[in-house]
């Protein structure tokens with residue numbers, strides 16, 4: 382069953398009275414539980430496609446459905462619970478809140494959702510990625526790899542069905558990148574989530590169930 386479907390997506394930007402076409406007629410379908418990579422060279426439109434698939438931005442034309450719900454047409458009020466409950470994000474540059482400790486960063490989305498056991502669940506996830514002893518550290522006291530493992534926990538705290546990751550190992554050396562990738566895949570499997578990951582790293586693409594390659598804003602293969 383497909384959890385994510387995109388039909389005939391186009392995206393254009395207007396810059397200085399010029400229209401730039403970034404995506405042209407992109408259609409894809411992602412099965413529940415899959416690990417899918419979106420690859421392509423720099424500037425091919427990978428991040429743009431991810432923002433459309435996750436509802437962070439709207440296509441110029443075309444449709445995105447998450448779990449059968451049309452998100453391209455949804456209002457901000459309709460999108461808010463979807464973003465908090467159904468979707469988790471991992472970014473290249475971690476995006477942790479500097480004034481919050483590791484455990485507070487992880488628990489924050491669950492607190493926003495009104496869950497009383499946010500702190501317990503945050504600590505369980507921390508333990509799962511081997512960072513229990515870092516619970517009370519602030520992001521500035523953590524290495525890049527540790528920050529990204531905290532960000533993985535935060536992305537999963539509300540048990541999302543769909544995880545989006547944009548170059549999650551792009552700021553890490555190969556050893557820490559390997560740890561983050563294997564923990565991301567393990568956590569995705571344990572939670573029964575679906576993972577859509579943007580990367581131009583062929584080693585990551587090799588372990589995916591399916592690879593969609595963008596070239597000049599169009600999907601190849």
Ligand SMILES: Nc1ncnc2c1ncn2[C@@H]1O[C@H](COP(=O)(O)OP(=O)(O)OP(=O)(O)O)[C@@H](O)[C@H]1O
Nearest residue numbers: 394396401403421422423424425426427428429430
């Ligand atoms: N807000 C915007 N306004 C104008 N052009 C944009 C905007 N966002 C992206 N672009 C252009 O769209 C194209 C695709 O950008 P995008 O970031 O999606 O590529 P990418 O494949 O993720 O690249 P990279 O691997 O370098 O991150 C680029 O040419 C970029 O300059």
